[in-house]
Amino acid sequence: xxxxxxxxxxxxxxxxxxxxxxxxxxxxxxxxxxxxxxxxxxxxxxxxxxxxxxxxxxxxxxxxxxxxxxxxxxxxxxxxxxxxxxxxxxxxxxxxxxxxxxxxxxxxxxxxxxxxxxxxxxxxxxxxxxxxxx
Numbered sequence: 001x002x003x004x005x006x007x008x009x010x011x012x013x014x015x016x017x018x019x020x021x022x023x024x025x026x027x028x029x030x031x032x033x034x035x036x037x038x039x040x041x042x043x044x045x046x047x048x049x050x051x052x053x054x055x056x057x058x059x060x061x062x063x064x065x066x067x068x069x070x071x072x073x074x075x076x077x078x079x080x081x082x083x084x085x086x087x088x089x090x091x092x093x094x095x096x097x098x099x100x101x102x103x104x105x106x107x108x109x110x111x112x113x114x115x116x117x118x119x120x121x122x123x124x125x126x127x128x129x130x131x132x133x134x
Contacts, residue, residue, distance in 0.1 A: 016104050024132055026066075027127065027129050028127070047081075055124070067130040071128040079122045084121065
């Protein structure tokens with residue numbers, strides 16, 4: 001079970017939560033995921049396409065622990081190009097809502113100089129807490 005933390009008087013964040021408190025359950029740490037297909041090849045060339053595949057990969061790993069999107073409590077996105085990210089924001093939002101819904105964990109988006117995987121435009125780390133009884 002988790003609770004969104006919203007200090008009184010603060011403007012409500014859009015697309016993320018300032019904090020989440022999780023009680024009980026199994027903590028799942030998903031390694032940084034990129035837009036690999038099942039053979040560790042990046043097929044998608046657009047930022048939005050890579051984002052969609054990266055989320056699918058994240059959710060597949062989470063499902064191995066019995067987790068679902070609503071169990072995600074934290075995500076850190078590493079993007080190589082802020083302008084590319086902002087230019088794809090509508091498509092990113094659509095993919096996010098289709099795959100995760102309107103659940104917004106604590107998040108950070110960080111621009112980095114490069115990622116280890118050639119061709120990767122973003123990498124996402126995720127932490128989730130899967131309740132003991134679902």
